[in-house]
Amino acid sequence: MDRRELGAFLRSRRERITPADVGLPVGPRRRTPGLRREEAAQLAFISTEYYTRLEQARGPRPSREVLAGLARALRLSDAERDHLHHLAGTPPGPLPGPSREVRQSIFDLLHRLPQAAAIVTSATYEVLAWNDLAAALMEDFSALSRRDRNLVRRAFLGPRPEGRRLYGVSDVDAFARTSAQKLRATAARYPEDSEVAELVGELLDGSDEFARLWASHDVCAEATLCKTFQHPLVGSVTVNCDVLDISDRDQQVVIYTATPGSPSEEALRLLSVIGTQRMDVTT
Structure with missing residues (x-):
């Protein structure tokens, strides 16, 4: 598990998503780009503390279920999903299902x-x-x-x-x-x-x-x-x-x-x- 690279990757993917992309209100006083950590954690169905530790390279190795939640929450492509798994030291499993998103x-x-x-x-x-x-x-x-x-x-x-x-x-x-x-x-x-x-x-x-x-x-x-x-x-x-x-x-x-x-x-x-x-x- 490459904790430092995993944390940097999660942060970069979080910051590229706007609240509107996932149906969240923008709200006032938003000082950081993309989603807040608590918003990403909520979408991935994990605690904010756990997500924060992952981004700060202090977290334990995430399970396949957590990785699936992160991939879904951060809207990762298939290639990004595989990369996430490799950074976490867990080989990617089968794709979750055929893509329905057309470029x-x-x-x-x-x-x-x-x-x-x-x-x-x-x-x-x-x-x-x-x-x-x-x-x-x-x-x-x-x-x-x-x-x-x-x-x-x-x-x-x-x-x-x-x-x-x-x-x-x-x-x-x-x-x-x-x-x-x-x-x-x-x-x-x-x-x-x-x-x-x-x-x-x-x-x-x-x-x-x-x-x-x-x-x-x-x-x-x-x-x-x-x-x-x-x-x-x-x-x-x-x-x-x-x-x-x-x-x-x-x-x-x-x-x-x-x-x-x-x-x-x-x-x-x-x-x-x-x-x-x-x-x-x-x-």
């Missing part, structure tokens, strides 16, 4: 792709972010609960109208197979995450197809380079599918683009105008 630069990227439909998915296939064209092509994700924005849940347990399972994509069977394989790998990376375990349990109970794929123990997913959506307003839309890994967040940016000059490009242009409005409803 602002990724949000900005999505909206700088006006001719492409793009989404960000988590390690459990939850749609975390999307641009307007993706909402028009697939679904208005803003109108869905977090639970219903999960693509693997929709693929195996969602509505199955004729030709419209999972937005009518042409590779739905391949997606089902790939998602089951990737979810198995995700469950191995986050063995202590209750949400991952609950999702797998729900899929095993509700889908014989998923149970069969899960039982294969395959973890090698195949790449999808092209797929066709069946849209209720503009018909078939064939797009190229490119996936960009965000390795530090265990997320993916999925970008759908149509071949220039193709009917599908015209369909995407029309969807960019239509948006998510229901043109089949008369008033």
